[in-house]
Amino acid sequence: GAGVSQTPSNKVTEKGKYVELRCDPISGHTALYWYRQSLGQGPEFLIYFQGTGAADDSGLPNDRFFAVRPEGSVSTLKIQRTERGDSAVYLCASSSSNRGLRERWSYNEQFFGPGTRLTVL
Amino acid sequence: AQTVTQSQPEMSVQEAETVTLSCTYDTSESDYYLFWYKQPPSRQMILVIRQEAYKQQNATENRFSVNFQKAAKSFSLKISDSQLGDAAMYFCAYRTLGRTSYGKLTFGQGTILTVHP
Numbered sequence: 001g002a003g004v005s006q007t008p009s010n011k012v013t014e015k016g017k018y019v020e021l022r023c024d025p026i027s028g029h030t031a032l033y034w035y036r037q038s039l040g041q042g043p044e045f046l047i048y049f050q051g052t053g054a055a056d057d058s059g060l061p062n063d064r065f066f067a068v069r070p071e072g073s074v075s076t077l078k079i080q081r082t083e084r085g086d087s088a089v090y091l092c093a094s095s096s097s098n099r100g101l102r103e104r105w106s107y108n109e110q111f112f113g114p115g116t117r118l119t120v121l
Numbered sequence: 122a123q124t125v126t127q128s129q130p131e132m133s134v135q136e137a138e139t140v141t142l143s144c145t146y147d148t149s150e151s152d153y154y155l156f157w158y159k160q161p162p163s164r165q166m167i168l169v170i171r172q173e174a175y176k177q178q179n180a181t182e183n184r185f186s187v188n189f190q191k192a193a194k195s196f197s198l199k200i201s202d203s204q205l206g207d208a209a210m211y212f213c214a215y216r217t218l219g220r221t222s223y224g225k226l227t228f229g230q231g232t233i234l235t236v237h238p
Contacts, residue, residue: 003165033225042125042212042228043166056223089164095224107154107216107224112166 002026004113006092012119013082021077021116025094032075033110034067037089046090049075050097082120089115123148123215127229134203135237141188142198142232144213152218155189156226157198160210169211172196174218200234208236 005024013019025032030051035043036059045059052072060066064082069075079086093110124147134140146155157169172180172189179187184204188197200207213229216222 031224035226040230042127042214042231043226044228045225048223048225050223056225059225091164091166093166109168110224110226115164117164 004092004094004111006090006113006116008116009114010117010119012121014121015082015084017082017120019079019082019118021079021090021118023075023077023092023094023113025073025075025092026111027073028096029094029111030072030097031095031108031110032069033093033095034075034077035091035093037091037115039088043091046077079118082118084120087118087120089117091115123150123153123217123227125213125215125227125229127213127232129232130230131233131235133235133237134200136203136205138203139199139201140203140234142200142211142213142234144196144198144229146194146196146213146215146229148194148215148217150217150219154216154218155187155196156214156216157185157187157196158212158214158228159207160212160231162209166212170198203236205236205238208234210234 007022032049034046037043048056049069064080067077093112095108095110126145153174155172159167170182184201210231214226
């Protein structure tokens, strides 16, 4: 039934290691967003997918961060050479397509997953 | 770039009372959406209420209502008859209408709401 799911729920890793965070969007949702939420802060946009392609990756902080969505469904956020500053909750959200909305003020609600808490030691 | 500011890191309210959470934003755009999201300890963001900038009428959803002041760029959330289940972190968020934004949200820093029995 489901809503957006994210795995793992928690991930602890050591500085310098590589991690992958997975997002399963709601079935049929073609739009997918990744956000990062540092401790005590609001989420910050990382990347947006429409289908398989990253339409906007302007929020990725540097080239250690990369995300894919090869089949237009599941997405994986990949972080290389992790740093302590990467510790945060990574949230995924999905929505129906943003394309083809006829009315100017139409929009599709983003549904969020429970996030993955990443801790880099 | 748009910014969203929540100046109240923490608020508290007695059960059954009313509380107002504040939010201000900065934008040069005239068309946009504003939202309030609730984030309980489970971390899952839940949409509470939405306001379209062109609408003068304030949005309401059951016990939740907003006071939208476009000229002042202010967007406060009022929770009436507070319940224990309302305790959570609340985020104010902005979304531009422009197609090139792809619907991404800009969030404030959040306000932790505590409800006392």
